[in-house]
Amino acid sequence: MISLPYLLRSENIVRIEGKHLLIGDRRVYPFEKRFERCSSVPEIASALKRMVTQGGGPLDVALTAMEFVSKQMKEGIIQENFAELERSAALLIASRPTNTTMKRSLLALLEELRGDPDFVAQVEPLVEAKKAVFDQLYHQLGKEGSALIPDKAGVLTTCFAEHTFLLSLAYAKEDGKDITVFVPETRPYLQGSRLTAPSLEEMGIDVRVITDGMGATFLSTGDANIYMTAADLVCMDGTVVNKVGTLGNAIAAHRYMVPYYAFSVSPDPTKLDARDIQMEWRDAEEVTQCMGNPTSSNGMQALYPAFDIIPPDLVTGVVTGKGVLKPEEIKRNFQ
Incomplete structure (x- = not known):
């Protein structure tokens, strides 16, 4: 259950x-x-x-x-x-x-x-x-995602990927798969360490919190053998938009031949490619503090692009309501 x-x-x-x-x-x-x-x-x-x-x-x-x-x-x-x-x-x-x-x-x-x-x-x-x-749809994508997870799985994620990702892990666990999830803390709000990791622990899934810069290390050693995230937006050419930090891990996954899958309940037929994306920049002061505590000197200048744009050549597949699609298959299925 x-x-x-x-x-x-x-x-x-x-x-x-x-x-x-x-x-x-x-x-x-x-x-x-x-x-x-x-x-x-x-x-x-x-x-x-x-x-x-x-x-x-x-x-x-x-x-x-x-x-x-x-x-x-x-x-x-x-x-x-x-x-x-x-x-x-x-x-x-x-x-x-x-x-x-x-x-x-x-x-x-x-x-x-x-x-x-x-x-x-x-x-x-x-x-x-x-x-x-x-x-x-969440349960459908969860079942699709669970089929992608290997029996001995080290799953790297980014941020809090919500229903689809967590349900994938739940269905994989139900199938008897041995899973460990590596969860970057996800600065500046710490959604990984505060939301994803406690939720996985509550579900009885083995989880390890890591810092945002550690993903490439665990991909390089083979401890993480699959990378899975949510997608705030998927364009028709397979471009994925997700929490900042996703791009670096996707590049590392590509370098070490680890598959990267993004979950999308609704690819956007009005967004053809990255040129159509309205990037959301947030208050830079959020970068110089964490949970209300300052992390740098007073008045320090900072930058906070809230999302990454991940090009299609770094994406193995997008888990959708129409199946697990390659980036080049998105357009003909959703437009």
Whole structure:
């Protein structure tokens, strides 16, 4: 029986309680199990921008936020106006521009509702149906990913790859495979050491936390014999976008002939290649501190590109709802 760890249970990602939307605060896990309480869409968008949740979390939060807006409309807190629903979606989309799955899901929802005089009542069932599709897709990709994992597996990852990656490991473990996962800490938020590693430990999977610069070493020794990450975005030519640090490990994996697979629930048909990517740069001050503590001298200049662009020639395959595809197969399957 496959069970999800605390962080991936739906009620701990986001839920509506009374007049508030609660977002599981991944910035403080595992030291605290805290929720950010939001009473409006601007507050929800601000929470997304402040990285209260990351990875696949913003998708769940954004969809639930649309339910929250419809609830506020029913209760007379805000006006029953389709334009208000559109404004809410625009705020959410702008909060995380690299997350195009979130954007396309919200825009698709709006198109399904457009012109329906009873659109307010239709938001909740449509959102719940979309969530159910994604949940089913997570398990499908998890099973596909588990088949790629060798029996004696040293799995290198980056950041917090959420449902698809963790489910791959869970299904591989269920099949009796011997797995050790190498998890870079993932500066500056430490999603690897704070989110991925505790979740794997909770699932009973052998895990080792390493620093961000150690991936190439474990690839070179053969301790890590497969590299697997999430993908915040996949272009039609097979270009992958994921947390900064992914590119260096992908280059090292290529050098040492270790396969690199990225999980994508939704390659973006509007992004042909790297030229179409809007790169998200974040506040450089986040690089000069860690968990609120300074890591350099006061006023030090820094840079923080939040994501890496991994060219297709470094990608062995992309795990999708249409199978494990080579980069050159993405376009004909998704466009």
